[in-house]
Amino acid sequence: MIRIEGLGVIFGKGARAVHAVRDVSFSVDAGESFGLVGESGSGKSTVLRAIAGLTPGWTGGMQVDGIALGPKRETAFHKHLQMVFQDPYGSLHPRHTVNDILSEPLIIHKMDQHETRILAALDEVGLGASFRFRYPHQLSGGQRQRIAIARALILEPRVVLLDEPTSALDVSVQAEILNLLVRLREDRGLTYVMVSHNLAVVAHLCERIAVMNRGQFVEEMTAGQLRAGKPAHGYTSQLLTASKGYDREAIAAFVEFE
Amino acid sequence: MTDPRSKPLLKVRNLSVNFTTPRGVVEAVRNISFDVGQERLGIVGESGSGKSQTGRAILGLTHGRGKVTADEMTFDGIDLAQADTATMRAVRGDRISMIMQDPRYSLNPVMTVGEQIAEAYLAHSNAGRREAKRRALEMLVTVRIREPEKVYNLYPHEVSGGMGQRIMIAMMLIPDPDMIIADEPTSALDVTVQLQVLALLDDMVRERGMGLILISHDLQLVASFCDRVLVMYGGQIMETLDADKLNEAQHPYTRGLLNCLPTIEGTSGELPVLERDPAWMNIGGGDA
DSSP: OEEEEEEEEEESOGGGOEEEEEEEEEEEOTTOEEEEEEOTTSSHHHHHHHHHTOSOSEEEEEEETTEEOOSSOOHHHHHHEEEEOSOTTTSSOTTSOHHHHHHHHHHHTTOSOHHHHHHHHHHHTTOOGGGTTOOGGGSOHHHHHHHHHHHHHTTOOSEEEEESTTTTSOHHHHHHHHHHHHHHHHHHTOEEEEEESOHHHHHHHOSEEEEEETTEEEEEEEHHHHHTTOOSSHHHHHHHHHTTOOOHHHHHTOOOOO | OOOTTTSOSEEEEEEEEEEEETTEEEEEEEEEEEEEOSSEEEEEOOTTSSHHHHHHHHTTOOOTTEEEEOSEEEETTEETTTOOHHHHHHHBTTTEEEEOSOHHHHSOTTSOHHHHHHHHHHHTSOOOHHHHHHHHHHHHHHTTOSSHHHHHTOOGGGSOHHHHHHHHHHHHHTTOOSEEEEESTTTTSOHHHHHHHHHHHHHHHHHHTOEEEEEESOHHHHHHHOSEEEEEETTEEEEEEEGGGGGGOOSHHHHHHHHTSOOSSSOSSOOOOOOOOGGGGGTTOTTO
16 A cells, blocks of 8 residues: 655755655555654654655655655545644644534545535544534543544545654543544554554554664564564664663663664 | 651642632642652642642642642641742742753753753852852763763753753752652653653662652653652542552552553553543542
8 A cells, every 4th residue: 555665855955954764665555554663853753744745855766555656746645645643732723613624625625515524524533513613622632633533534545644643642542542543444444654652552553563763764573573572673672671661770771773 | 768758858738729710710639638758759640630730839839820728738847838939939949849841941042051050059059150150060960961061051952852851950959959849851752761861860869868759641650760659630649559569559540540551562452441430539538
């Protein structure tokens, strides 16, 4: 479904150029869910944004559903590939009602039956029709993220890009959103590419996981290999140790990876 | 370590924080009582549980409309509940310091980080500028910053998140306080950096015999770091646990929080969802 070959992204020019992503290649089959893990600045979100067409000036090759991607995306492309962002407080227009937010993609893609589709989308993300005319400030963080997911799904996409979809939420709400994402993928046969700094969240949702550091893939493995606690690379083992909680001796042994 | 309860530094009895809003009174903290000695005490809870308001109330930093009441809130013989502004100014920073969540918002953007640390020292002593600079440089070394001379002259936007938080810690430690309240000090940082900053805080607390209150939403992290943990929900303390007995937690809220976390070892099935019991809002109330 998705094939990325030798993707590179450079921000800035000349001496101040920052090589955010270097030579990243991976592929995701239809119905599969692929996770990108790394610390801040590792380039994981940039990869996702490049696929979505939000990062200009990338190099390399990208294919979605067999079609090579150019520097500009057709409107029709976005019908099949949608993105859910990290911050449900920042990604919804504060002066648009839920109805406005969910209508906008339908208008852009000239789809019919707005009312039916909006009600179905709300129902699917576990919110009822009573939420249709609310403003974002009348919703909790978890409800906002459900609206953001509904906005992505209302176009019936085949691929959904998830950029830290639960990191701004409390753990109890995170569990609800993760359950929702698992269920939607099963119901609709969606393909996910998910970015997260949280190994446990990625291991929960994804079958295959790539670890990134300084713009490059450190290693790619299956969730099973991660669960078995046998990463091949030292950087991944360090991340794994760090995610297990505070351990004074382990911390003293931490090193910087170039 | 001695039993923290034998000589509490901070004693809080029936602390409440209420906010009057156009829609009625919001009870952010409801009648909570606890002691803190020379130990690492964790306060955990979800957003809105009142954990941050508890930390702020101790230092008299509650926002304008909030009303703080307590039967007793004493720190080393000083009555914080009745203290006037001048007394509180003397306590803040000098005796009890607070480390905030995000160094990007807590540091002054138009002042070099070194000057800010020196300023914290000058505010609490009669030393001269030269002495303050010397102490600030020493402090940068203490918080494990390489090339302190260079970092002294950097502005906050020129340092990384982890370094910014070390600078905040340096600033809070320079007046040599007896207690530190750290409100989500590492939530904005990457996991490895987060642990390195905590390790630093841990060493400081041990070496200087300070008390530490660590406020966090991360139950696992707090349990692995602290000696004792208070679990808060709806402005109340649900239960107090010895950190190493976290997995023996009895309260359904604590259990629920632990269960809804995905684990690396776990399977990819449905995660249990926290069912909230309205009865939790009424336990341990006023006279319990």
